[in-house]
Structure formats: C-alpha cells, structure tokens
Amino acid sequence: MRALVFTDFDHVEVDDVAEPQIEEPTDCVVQVTRTAICGSDLHVVHGRIPGVVPGTVLGHEFVGVVDKVGAGVQRWHEGDRVLASFIIPCGDCWYCRHGFFNRCPECRVFGYGAFFGDVAGAQAERVRVPNADICLHALDPSLGDEQALFAGDIFTTGYDCAVEARIERGETIVVQGCGPVGLMAIQAALTFSPATVYAIDTVPDRLQKAKELGALPVDAAKVHVPSFIQDATDGRGADALLECVGAIPALLGSIDIVRPGGRISVIGVYSEPEIELPLNVMFVKGLDLKFCGTANIVGRWDTALQLIRDGVADPAAIISQRLPLDAAAQGYELFESRAALKVVLTP
Ligand SMILES: [Zn+2]
Ligand SMILES: [Zn+2]
Numbered sequence: 001m002r003a004l005v006f007t008d009f010d011h012v013e014v015d016d017v018a019e020p021q022i023e024e025p026t027d028c029v030v031q032v033t034r035t036a037i038c039g040s041d042l043h044v045v046h047g048r049i050p051g052v053v054p055g056t057v058l059g060h061e062f063v064g065v066v067d068k069v070g071a072g073v074q075r076w077h078e079g080d081r082v083l084a085s086f087i088i089p090c091g092d093c094w095y096c097r098h099g100f101f102n103r104c105p106e107c108r109v110f111g112y113g114a115f116f117g118d119v120a121g122a123q124a125e126r127v128r129v130p131n132a133d134i135c136l137h138a139l140d141p142s143l144g145d146e147q148a149l150f151a152g153d154i155f156t157t158g159y160d161c162a163v164e165a166r167i168e169r170g171e172t173i174v175v176q177g178c179g180p181v182g183l184m185a186i187q188a189a190l191t192f193s194p195a196t197v198y199a200i201d202t203v204p205d206r207l208q209k210a211k212e213l214g215a216l217p218v219d220a221a222k223v224h225v226p227s228f229i230q231d232a233t234d235g236r237g238a239d240a241l242l243e244c245v246g247a248i249p250a251l252l253g254s255i256d257i258v259r260p261g262g263r264i265s266v267i268g269v270y271s272e273p274e275i276e277l278p279l280n281v282m283f284v285k286g287l288d289l290k291f292c293g294t295a296n297i298v299g300r301w302d303t304a305l306q307l308i309r310d311g312v313a314d315p316a317a318i319i320s321q322r323l324p325l326d327a328a329a330q331g332y333e334l335f336e337s338r339a340a341l342k343v344v345l346t347p
Helices: 039-045 145-152 154-164 180-190 204-212 225-232 248-257 279-285 297-309 325-336
Strands: 002-008 011-016 028-036 061-069 081-084 126-129 136-138 172-176 196-201 216-219 238-243 258-266 288-291 321-324 343-346
Touching: 002 325, 011 325, 028 081, 028 145, 039 325, 061 126, 061 145, 081 145, 136 297, 145 154, 145 297, 154 180, 154 238, 154 258, 154 297, 172 180, 172 225, 172 248, 180 196, 180 204, 180 238, 196 204, 196 225, 204 216, 216 225, 225 248, 238 248, 248 258, 248 279, 258 279, 321 325, 325 343
Parallel strands: 172 196, 172 238, 196 216, 238 258, 258 288, 321 343
Antiparallel strands: 002 011, 028 061, 028 126, 028 343, 061 081, 081 136
C-alpha cells in the first residue's frame, strides 16, 4: 500500500510499504479516509524524535473505516466509521483506570518511532490501531470526516489546555500562538463564554484566521503585549493565558501578561531541560503555572466531539490545503514553510 515515510532528516516521500496486519488480539486495521499533517510530525522530520528510523510511516491524526478486527476487540466491526486518538494508552494501569490516559507510562504514539511503541503512522492507505477498544471513537453519522478529524489530536489538545486554564464566564483570556493548536485553543476557550479572547502572534494570516474564529488579534511585532493587555484590563492583566507556542520567550512573556493570581495553562511543547524563571515575580503575583503535557485525548474527546456536533466549535475551519496522499511530501513542504496552516490528505 501507499504511505508517507521518513527517509532522512528533512526528507519524506510517498512509497510502497507492507500492509498492516493484526499483531495483537486487541488490534484493528483501519482504512484511512482522511489524515492530517500535524506540527509534531515536523519534529520527527527534523530528527528531534530519537528512535525514528528511515522507512517509518508518519502521521497520527486520522479518521477511517474499520477494515480488520482482532479476536479480542469488543466494540468494533468491519465497516464502522471511527476517529483515532493520536496517543495509544494501555487502558489497564493506575493512570488509565483513573482516566488520566495521557499519563499512562505505556502510552504509544502512531508514527513516532521505537521509543513511542514502534507503531506505524496513519499517513497511509491503512493503519494498525492497537488497543482499538480504547483508541478509537465511533463517528456520529452527522459528522463528516473533516469535522471530526482534529478531535483525535489538535482540537482536543486545545480543549485540554482551555479546561486546565479553568476559564470562567466573563474573563479576559489570552491565547499565545495562533498555529493550528492555538487556533483550536481559541475555539475551545470561546466555549467557556469569556468576555474576550485575545490572540497573540506575528504572522498576519494566522492573526486573520484567529479573528475569523472570534478572537481579537494582537500583533506582537507591533505592540508590547503585556502593556496592551494591561491597558485592556484596567491595568490588571489577563485572567488566564493559554500558552500554545512552546518557546522560552513565550513562556517568560506569559508571566507578564497575566494578572496577579492569574493562570497560565501550557500546551506548547517544551524540551529544554532548564530555564531561569523570575521566581520573585511569580511568588509576588501568586501565579498558577500549569503544564498540560500531552493532552488527555481519550479522557476528553467525548466532550470535544459534542462541541463540534453542537456547532459550537468548527475545527475544520483551519484546513488550508486538501491533497491526495501521493502529494503528501508537497504538503509537508507547504506546512514547513507556513504557506499552509493545516494540510489534510486523502489516501
Ligand atoms: Zn499531533
Ligand atoms: Zn495505562
């Protein structure tokens, strides 16, 4: 079958690969109908994920139709339409039994190499789904593939960040970073009925998209963001900030943007071992700094899908390019150069 494979640093191509098989009784094989390129796929391409070898099939955002069912699978039958979670929790450990699926020590990830369970990715015609009873969600017939697609990763990730920010009605919220996850966080934040969601970025197209989604765009290249937010809040600062960038200056800046007693909910990915933090400022302000880590997709996708079904959120609004799987390498180039905001592939 055809699939997008990692061949070398900064290089991917579509190639013929072996058909996925049922390897464990709890597996399904899913025929992929839509799959997307995620920002975290770029980490793999850039060689930042150890254990990814040439030939690895990439991709972890997908919807499809159940094609083969392992003998131990309870919930699924051939032909069922399903959405997949990008994380594959074990379902059995203390964390999974308590609903903290994203903290599962055995958690695997599609297309992320040996240290994430060596599970082939989904930018392919078909994909093996381990622990299918946990990692697949039935697709409501009212939902199209593209509407549901991001609930398996970036939309529920943005929602997770908004939940952890404990947003209350009437508050002033800042979403820092208007990449795909930031735009999902804007949509998710708005479902909590804040007074205002300010969207911070420096890329005009992304700020425009944030505006279309209902946020007030703030161009960090043109204004001093902490002063701007203070001016907008009688000098206080934002009640909560959703940090969707994952870069040290963004994290440090967020400390100045929230009010005393404010909350910072971090969903941006940090890999630096250490940084200097202004502990005196954080102490005096009494800040609540929360790292969400990997989002709890399986714990929160019911609600995320409900928001989409209710029309309260429309994750598919950020799709900028639709390409056939055979053009996936071109999709990576467009996404890498920021010419594309979100690329969806059809096998
Ligand atoms: Zn992802
Ligand atoms: Zn577990």
